[in-house]
Amino acid sequence: MVEERIWTAALVVIGDEILSGRTQDKNVAQIAQWLNVQGIRLAEVRIVADRQEAIVEAVNALRVRNDYLFTTGGIGPTHDDITVDAIAAALGVGVVHHPGAVAVLERYYATRGGATEARLRMARVPEGAELIENRMSGAPGIRIGNLFIMAGVPHITAGMLDALTGTLEGGRPVVSGTIGSWAPESEIADLLAAAERAHEGVAIGSYPFFREGRTGANFVIRSPDADQVERCMAELAVALAAAGYPTVAGGI
Template sequence: MSDRIFTAALLIIGDEILSGRTQDANLAYLAKWLGVQGIRLKEVRVVSDDMNAIGAAVNALRAAHDYLFTTGGIGPTHDDITVDAIAAALGVPVIVHPDARAILAAHYGDQLTDARLRMARTPQGADLIENPRTKAPGIRVGNVFIMAGVPMITQGMLAALDGKLEGGAPVLSRTVAAWTQESRAAATLAAVEKANPGAQIGSYPFWREGRTGANFVIRSVDPAQLEVVAGALLSALTDLGLDPVDGEL
């Protein structure tokens, strides 16, 4: 485990996301998974199914972060162009990966069509990421991880990567909550955060039962600091005349 902060970006690929036909469900899951690995998700972009747009985003994000994850566009149809776009961006050809072909052949048998065989295509020099759900593997090439758009498939691929990426200390979190408007607690949150360098406090309002409340999520890589900041925040909110709770409302 390193003190260095490792960062990642997510590139969501697909016209269906930008059109509103499909809602992305991978972002939240990936962010939480990365936090457990000691990696901070720092940037997210969404691009259309366009070779140039994908390539430009891939090259920018892989240079700016330790890891880049992409989701979408690696299926069996003609408009799944992510592999082609990333290979072009990296300046390498697309090949039919022999191990991927063998995995698909074992899974589909004599039902391995040309369309399904497209899912064995990778940029040259890539490694495979196990897919326990549908067998068609994900792809790792350098610091780029090419994954499916279907959430359950992506989650299976991430499980296969558990503990295999270099990262720093896992980001821990703890929640303090109160029935209050955010504005009433804003100065208090800022003061507690300023007094505890290395900790971050996020404010997440909600409205329920005709009342306004907020969950204040403390994040730190240090469990001892998390305990100190939670205590300080509970005390400060009590001094404001609120009735905070240790936990989420």
């Protein structure tokens, strides 16, 4: 049997507003779900402050050990937007105005007061970069090698992900199935572990909840092999029912 190649990505979320608790991050879940459709696994995430050393450290640690690296945040026109400079420093390249980005911004701001110097800051890219289309607002995203520099505002990031859909090489997407049961986790822990052991390449996650005064859990069965997921889920449902915990397909 040939070992299946697993494609991985990492994400660096850049922003004091996430670390202060002011803003609830939405990009981790959004990018994770999008990556899975591309057959790429989100392997690790770091959330760092708007400080160049912090960004450089995270980018350099993660880009060498993953197939792709995404960043979100810090690509606007204000003083706290330092992502482009930090990534250029991490890669050891200069920062240039990208002619394509200048053209995009000049077109976008033609009817909005003109492309001022402050606005053209958003055309600055690490040397050697390409653009990622942004249909939502002026400033494009940036691609340099396996590194993707995205917006912080989630709906703008969503548009950039759309523009990238189908362009990244990946493997088989992970398929998942969920069943739920009003079972206390601690009652069925052995049974779950046995089900995971019996199906190679399958990972079972157990997510407890407390509702209506009762304890239950949802079980998420994940594998790139859809047949394995089906088989494992069916056998687990039988085992849980036999233990006195009937299951609900799709989760509770």
